[in-house]
Amino acid sequence: MRLSRFFLPVLKETPADAQIVSHRLMLRAGMIRQEAAGIYAWLPLGLRVLKKIEAIVREEMDRAGAIELLMPTIQSAELWRESGRYDDYGKEMLRIEDRHKREMLFGPTNEEMVTDIFRASVRSYRDLPLNLYHIQWKFRDEVRPRFGVMRGREFLMKDAYSFDIDEAGARRAYQKMFVSYLRTFARMGLKSIPMRADTGPIGGDLSHEFIILAETGESQVFCDKALVDMEPPGADLDYEADLTPLIEARTALYAATEEMHDAAAFDALPEDRRLAARGIEVGHIFYFGTKYSKPMNAKVTAPDGTDVPVEMGSYGIGVSRLLGAIIEASHDEAGIIWPEPVAPFDVGLINLKVDDQATSALAEKLLAELEGRGRDVLYDDTGERAGAKFAAMDLIGLPHQLIIGPKGAAKGEVEVKNRRTGERQTLSPDAALQMLAMA
Amino acid sequence: MRLSRFFLPVLKETPADAQIVSHRLMLRAGMIRQEAAGIYAWLPLGLRVLKKIEAIVREEMDRAGAIELLMPTIQSAELWRESGRYDDYGKEMLRIEDRHKREMLFGPTNEEMVTDIFRASVRSYRDLPLNLYHIQWKFRDEVRPRFGVMRGREFLMKDAYSFDIDEAGARRAYQKMFVSYLRTFARMGLKSIPMRADTGPIGGDLSHEFIILAETGESQVFCDKALVDMEPPGADLDYEADLTPLIEARTALYAATEEMHDAAAFDALPEDRRLAARGIEVGHIFYFGTKYSKPMNAKVTAPDGTDVPVEMGSYGIGVSRLLGAIIEASHDEAGIIWPEPVAPFDVGLINLKVDDQATSALAEKLLAELEGRGRDVLYDDTGERAGAKFAAMDLIGLPHQLIIGPKGAAKGEVEVKNRRTGERQTLSPDAALQMLAMA
Numbered sequence: 092m093r094l095s096r097f098f099l100p101v102l103k104e105t106p107a108d109a110q111i112v113s114h115r116l117m118l119r120a121g122m123i124r125q126e127a128a129g130i131y132a133w134l135p136l137g138l139r140v141l142k143k144i145e146a147i148v149r150e151e152m153d154r155a156g157a158i159e160l161l162m163p164t165i166q167s168a169e170l171w172r173e174s175g176r177y178d179d180y181g182k183e184m185l186r187i188e189d190r191h192k193r194e195m196l197f198g199p200t201n202e203e204m205v206t207d208i209f210r211a212s213v214r215s216y217r218d219l220p221l222n223l224y225h226i227q228w229k230f231r232d233e234v235r236p237r238f239g240v241m242r243g244r245e246f247l248m249k250d251a252y253s254f255d256i257d258e259a260g261a262r263r264a265y266q267k268m269f270v271s272y273l274r275t276f277a278r279m280g281l282k283s284i285p286m287r288a289d290t291g292p293i294g295g296d297l298s299h300e301f302i303i304l305a306e307t308g309e310s311q312v313f314c315d316k317a318l319v320d321m322e323p324p325g326a327d328l329d330y331e332a333d334l335t336p337l338i339e340a341r342t343a344l345y346a347a348t349e350e351m352h353d354a355a356a357f358d359a360l361p362e363d364r365r366l367a368a369r370g371i372e373v374g375h376i377f378y379f380g381t382k383y384s385k386p387m388n389a390k391v392t393a394p395d396g397t398d399v400p401v402e403m404g405s406y407g408i409g410v411s412r413l414l415g416a417i418i419e420a421s422h423d424e425a426g427i428i429w430p431e432p433v434a435p436f437d438v439g440l441i442n443l444k445v446d447d448q449a450t451s452a453l454a455e456k457l458l459a460e461l462e463g464r465g466r467d468v469l470y471d472d473t474g475e476r477a478g479a480k481f482a483a484m485d486l487i488g489l490p491h492q493l494i495i496g497p498k499g500a501a502k503g504e505v506e507v508k509n510r511r512t513g514e515r516q517t518l519s520p521d522a523a524l525q526m527l528a529m530a
Numbered sequence: 531m532r533l534s535r536f537f538l539p540v541l542k543e544t545p546a547d548a549q550i551v552s553h554r555l556m557l558r559a560g561m562i563r564q565e566a567a568g569i570y571a572w573l574p575l576g577l578r579v580l581k582k583i584e585a586i587v588r589e590e591m592d593r594a595g596a597i598e599l600l601m602p603t604i605q606s607a608e609l610w611r612e613s614g615r616y617d618d619y620g621k622e623m624l625r626i627e628d629r630h631k632r633e634m635l636f637g638p639t640n641e642e643m644v645t646d647i648f649r650a651s652v653r654s655y656r657d658l659p660l661n662l663y664h665i666q667w668k669f670r671d672e673v674r675p676r677f678g679v680m681r682g683r684e685f686l687m688k689d690a691y692s693f694d695i696d697e698a699g700a701r702r703a704y705q706k707m708f709v710s711y712l713r714t715f716a717r718m719g720l721k722s723i724p725m726r727a728d729t730g731p732i733g734g735d736l737s738h739e740f741i742i743l744a745e746t747g748e749s750q751v752f753c754d755k756a757l758v759d760m761e762p763p764g765a766d767l768d769y770e771a772d773l774t775p776l777i778e779a780r781t782a783l784y785a786a787t788e789e790m791h792d793a794a795a796f797d798a799l800p801e802d803r804r805l806a807a808r809g810i811e812v813g814h815i816f817y818f819g820t821k822y823s824k825p826m827n828a829k830v831t832a833p834d835g836t837d838v839p840v841e842m843g844s845y846g847i848g849v850s851r852l853l854g855a856i857i858e859a860s861h862d863e864a865g866i867i868w869p870e871p872v873a874p875f876d877v878g879l880i881n882l883k884v885d886d887q888a889t890s891a892l893a894e895k896l897l898a899e900l901e902g903r904g905r906d907v908l909y910d911d912t913g914e915r916a917g918a919k920f921a922a923m924d925l926i927g928l929p930h931q932l933i934i935g936p937k938g939a940a941k942g943e944v945e946v947k948n949r950r951t952g953e954r955q956t957l958s959p960d961a962a963l964q965m966l967a968m969a
Contacts, residue, residue, distance in 0.1 A: 098597045098662060100651030124647055126602055126609075127634065132647055133600040141600070158537045161572040161580070163565055163684045164603060164667055165624075165636070170565075182629045185604075187636075190621045190671045195566065197604070197626075197636075208563055208571055212539030223537060228603055228667070232629045244628075245602045 092436070094471045098135050100124075101483050112307055113418035114239030116427050120487045122414070129236025129244030136487060137414065139435035141247065144413050145226055147278050147432065148249045155271040155330050157222040157251050162204050164228055168194035170203040173387050183231045185244075197230035202383050202405055205252040209401065210389035216256040219391065219401070220264055224251030226410060241309070241371070241415040251406040256393060258380065261402035265297065265378045266334040268406040270324050272301050272374045275408065277323035279417060280430025283373065284318050286346040290377055300348060301374035305419040308369030313357050314346035316364045348372075371416045378404040427488030428511050436469040438527050439489040443477050443496035450500040457493065457505070457520060464528040485510065491527055531875070533910045537574050539563075540922050551746055552857035553678030555866050559926045561853070568675025568683030575926060576853065578874035580686065583852050584665055586717050586871065587688045594710040594769055596661040596690050601643050603667055607633035609642040612826050622670045624683075636669035641822050641844055644691040648840065649828035655695040658830065658840070659703055663690035665849060680748070680810070680854040690845040695832055697819065700841035704736065704817045705773040707845040709763050711740050711813045714847065716762035718856060719869025722812065723757050725785040729816055739787060740813035744858040747808030752796050753785035755805045787811075810855040817843040866927030867950050875908040877966050878928040882916050882935035889939040896932065896944070896959060903967040924949065930966055 100121040109115040117123045122137030133141055149159065165187070171177035177184075177196075185197040198204070205223055213221065226249045236244050253264035269285065276283035281303045288300040302312050304319070324337060345356055348370070357365060383389070384400040393399050409416075421428045429435070438461060442454040454470065461468045469489060471480050477496075484492050492508040499505055505523045508515045518526065539560040548554040556562045561576030572580055588598065604626070610616035616623075616635075624636040637643070644662055652660065665688045675683050692703035708724065715722035720742045727739040741751050743758070763776060784796055787809070796804060822828070823839040832838050848855075860867045868874065877900060881893040893909065900907045908928060910919050916935075923931050931947040938944055944962045947954045957965065 096595065096597075098599070098660060121651075124650065126643060126646070127604070127606040127632075130602045130604055130606075132602060132643065134647070135597050135599050138598060138600045156535065158535075158574050159577060160537070160574050161577050163569045163571060165566070165569055165669065165684055167566040167569075185626065185628065187624065187626050189624065190673065193566075204565060204571065207565070208573070211563065212560075221537060230604065234629065245604055 092467075092469050094469060095473050097469070099483075099487075100134065101486065109239065111238050111241065111415075111419070112422060113241065113415040116418055116422060116486070117239055117414065120427060123240065129233055129242070131240060131243060131245070136435050140414055140429070140433055141411060143433045143435075144279060145247070145249075145410055148275055148408055148410060149226065151271050151275040151278065152224050152249065152251060154274075155222070155267050157224045159225060160208075160223055161225045161227060162198070162201050162208075164197055164230070165195050166198045166201075166204055168196055170207055171196065174203050174206075174383050175386060176203070183233065185230045185232045198227075199229055199231045200248075200405075200407075201225070201227075201250055202252065202403075203387065206383045206387045206389050206403070209252075209254055210384075210387060213254070213391060213401075215392050216394055219254055219256050220260055221254040222251055222264060222267075223254075224249060224406075238309070239415055240411045241419075243411065246409065247411040249408040249410055253404045253406070255402045256391060256399070258402055261378055261380065261404055262297075263334075265376060265404050266338055267330050268376050268404070269299065269338055270328060270330075270334050272376065272406075272408070273323045274326075274328065276301060276303065276373060279413065279433050281373070281417065281420060282319060284312070284314055284346055284370070285341055286312065286314070286348050287342070287351055288348065288375065289350055290379070296380070297378040299376050300372050301376075302348065302370035303373055303416055303420055304368050304370050305416065306369055307419045308371045310370055310372070311349045312347070312368055312370035313349075313352050314366050314368075315344040315360055316366045318344050318346055319366065371419060372409070373413055373416050374406075374408045376404065376406045422488070425482070426486035429488045429490060431490045434490050435487070436467040436489050437491065438466055438468045439484040439487070439492045440468050440470045441480050441484060441492060441494045442470070442472055443480070443494065445472055445474055447497040447500070450495055450497045453500045453505070453520060454495045457495070457524060460524050461527060466528060493523055493527060531906075531908050533908060534912050536908070538922075538926075539573065540925060548678060550677050550680065550854075550858070551861060552680065552854035555857055555861060555925070556678055556853065559866060562679065568672055568681070570679060570682060570684070575874050579853055579868070579872055580850060582872045582874075583718060584686070584688075584849055587714055587847055587849060588665065590710050590714040590717065591663050591688065591690060593713075594661070594706050596663045598664060599647075599662055600664045600666060601637070601640050601647075603636055603669070604634050605637045605640075605643055607635055609646055610635065613642050613645075613822050614825060615642070622672065624669045624671045637666075638668055638670045639687075639844075639846075640664070640666075640689055641691065641842075642826065645822045645826045645828050645842070648693055649823075649826065652693070652830060652840075654831045655833055658693055658695050659699055660693040661690055661703060661706075662693075663688060663845075677748070678854055679850045680858075682850065685848065686850040688847040688849055692843045692845070694841045695830060695838070697841055700817055700819065700843055702773075704815060704843050705777055706769050707815050707843070708738065708777055709767065709773050710769075711815065711845075711847070712762045713765075713767065715740060715742065715812060718852065718872050720812070720856065720859060721758060723751070723753055723785055723809070724780055725751065725753070725787050726781070726790055727787065727814065728789055729818070735819070736817040738815050739811050740815075741787065741809035742812055742855055742859055743807050743809055744855065745808055746858045747810045749809055749811070750788045751786070751807055751809035752788075752791050753805050753807075754783040754799055755803045757783050757785055758805065810858060811848070812852055812855050813845075813847045815843065815845045861927070864921070865925035868927045868929060870929045873929050874926070875906040875928050876930065877905055877907045878923045878926070878931045879907050879909040880919050880923060880931060880933045881909070881911055882919070882933065884911055884913055886936040886939070889934055889936045892939045892944070892959060893934045896934070896963060899963050900932075900966060905967060932962055932966060
């Protein structure tokens with residue numbers, strides 16, 4: 092992609108009203124623009140990251156055997172009356188009246204609707220287990236939206252819903268999502284720590300939050316350091332195997348958010364394993380049994396011929412929130428440092444003198460070669476001065492920079508910079524190509 | 531994908547309230563489920579088609595040089611007051627009040643918001659031309675939603691917005707979208723006919739609708755038969771070349787919807803070239819100059835140093851509506867016939883006797899081989915009887931069926947059926963594989 096044809100409105104000034112670093116950097120890097128309180132447009136650079144994160148979430152859900160559908164944003168109030176949550180949900184629910192005065196709402200979550208879809212067509216235990224998920228925009232009318240996409244009103248969430256014939260089945264579904272989440276966040280370059288959590292308005296008796304550590308995190312968390320050092324499950328993970336050992340290895344270790352914190356248990360840890368840190372919630376899973384299936388009459392026939400309410404759980408990942416969380420966990424003074432799997436482009440190609448023919452010819456050649464090898468390249472072909480180009484490229488945080496100037500072009504040399512380490516290497520164009528095509 | 535693990539709630543009965551064939555078939559094939567009037571959940575099979583259509587639209591927009599972003603669904607009423615459309619839009623606009631009593635709305639289109647994004651960052655003619663698009667859910671509160679996804683209230687639209695320094699530039703932008711649309715619909719197996727159109731609430735003085743022909747189409751259209759026979763532009767189309775000849779070859783021929791119909795001009799055509807038919811609108815493009823940029827003060831500096839309001843156009847494709855339109859244009863008594871590029875799976879693999887070891891071993895082998903070659907396969911591994919399997923596979927309309935039964939498995943024979951032609955061939959498993967891997 093040529094920067095001259097892209098739309099990347101980078102800001103020179105730091106926006107005054109952005110309180111946290113990810114919000115500031117997303118605004119400055121031209122990733123988002125606020126259109127109303129807590130409501131953002133995703134500009135092209137931001138959208139590219141959002142899609143990469145979404146793709147990783149989708150791949151890992153599919154790998155775990157969940158099936159994707161897509162529920163609408165607007166729901167009927169009737170459904171929520173069936174579960175009893177219409178009145179309970181309070182002012183965070185955006186309530187809407189249509190032209191025929193029917194009560195509608197912009198979905199903040201989808202337990203009711205997915206239960207309605209389930210009960211309309213599934214009749215027998217033979218069709219279970221089933222896990223249905225979607226990745227859809229939600230709305231929660233926060234009283235004080237802030238922190239950019241970390242606590243917006245309109246946000247993208249992946250929510251999955253499992254259906255099983257009995258509690259044992261539902262717990263297996265829960266376990267699958269538990270390990271799938273460890274993999275999902277690891278693939279984005281994040282270390283996530285599952286912490287036993289309060290179930291809140293979703294209900295149920297078993298719940299874990301997935302927290303990533305970041306100095307600027309929103310909440311205080313306490314855990315055993317050993318959790319931070321554990322490796323996530325590999326791509327060869329067999330979801331049909333018994334996942335209990337994988338999970339118990341983690342849940343046996345102390346980890347809690349402030350609300351669930353047990354100071355005595357934490358203090359009983361050896362001092363060098365006590366980690367009190369700041370964290371950001373990026374996922375939340377719930378087992379809630381028949382909380383929705385009973386009032387909504389979602390029953391299936393069991394092997395013994397009786398009809399039983401289906402056992403359910405729900406599993407959320409804050410897809411748009413993850414952009415903020417990743418930036419909170421990965422940035423420096425100069426800007427964002429994207430982990431490679433979620434970077435908007437793999438390589439930033441900087442042409443230091445676009446009106447020099449040899450420089451531009453070399454840049455065009457390397458652009459074509461890198462793109463031909465499947466790398467996403469942002470080519471700064473603008474007439475900006477070098478300093479501004481370097482600053483913008485550091486700000487937007489692409490993992491690799493390939494810098495071509497007239498002196499180097501004449502000598503057959505280019506420079507490659509690693510954004511994370513800051514390391515710079517002077518290489519022949521072929522060696523640079525070799526390195527970046529593999530990176 | 532194994533059908534036993536998929537979620538495909540096929541209906542045996544024809545839903546009574548569905549008036550048109552695409553609506554009936556989408557409900558019966560388990561593609562959608564109505565959640566409120568004109569509001570549908572996209573079940574897994576329907577979502578797969580929606581995504582394939584979306585991907586083709588995106589590829590062709592990118593090819594034409596448009597840049598993708600994503601605007602939110604909820605907008606502030608303030609923006610629409612600036613353009614003067616807040617009061618004009620009437621009851622089709624879903625108006626919302628948030629918890630702080632601020633007036634919001636669920637966007638029916640995005641001229642105002644994209645103009646706001648533009649004016650916030652673009653200052654100079656040097657940053658033009660620019661074409662920004664997004665693919666996002668919209669809401670129009672139709673008084674009587676009907677015809678399934680063809681006239682729903684919540685629907686997925688691709689809308690692009692072009693920005694140019696002068697009218698000549700804006701007309702080039704319009705031309706690019708015009709030819710891009712011909713390609714886009716052709717890639718979905720559709721023959722689209724551009725027809726001069728009324729501009730309606732978008733405004734402006736130049737507009738074309740893109741209509742596909744279908745016996746069950748919603749509106750009466752009139753055109754020169756020669757238009758139907760014209761080939762769409764190829765993938766090698768150069769968008770920087772002069773597109774005028776390509777466009778004039780089409781606009782010189784008579785084509786009009788009922789509202790714009792000129793009976794005298796139509797009757798002047800030789801009789802064998804007069805085509806009066808039913809059509810479905812799948813795209814609509816508009817040039818409207820400064821209709822939004824003037825009231826919203828979206829100005830850029832021209833080469834002569836003066837500030838001028840930017841010249842704009844907008845370009846819509848009804849992404850979710852296209853599913854209905856394609857089915858209207860491509861079905862038979864037995865069900866849907868998907869054009870290959872938008873089919874939810876490439877191949878339906880039918881195992882006629884899942885408890886026969888040789889049959890199932892052969893089916894599993896062919897499944898693995900086809901998937902290994904990048905084909906999307908829906909494998910019917912359920913215990914249903916053969917007749918139900920055949921009927922369901924015809925109903926959901928995958929282009930190719932691969933049928934494996936115990937007699938054939940013993941003899942080393944399988945059957946391949948082409949859904950469109952109905953042609954059946956008995957082949958060796960290797961020959962079938964060869965054929966389907968290429969198809």
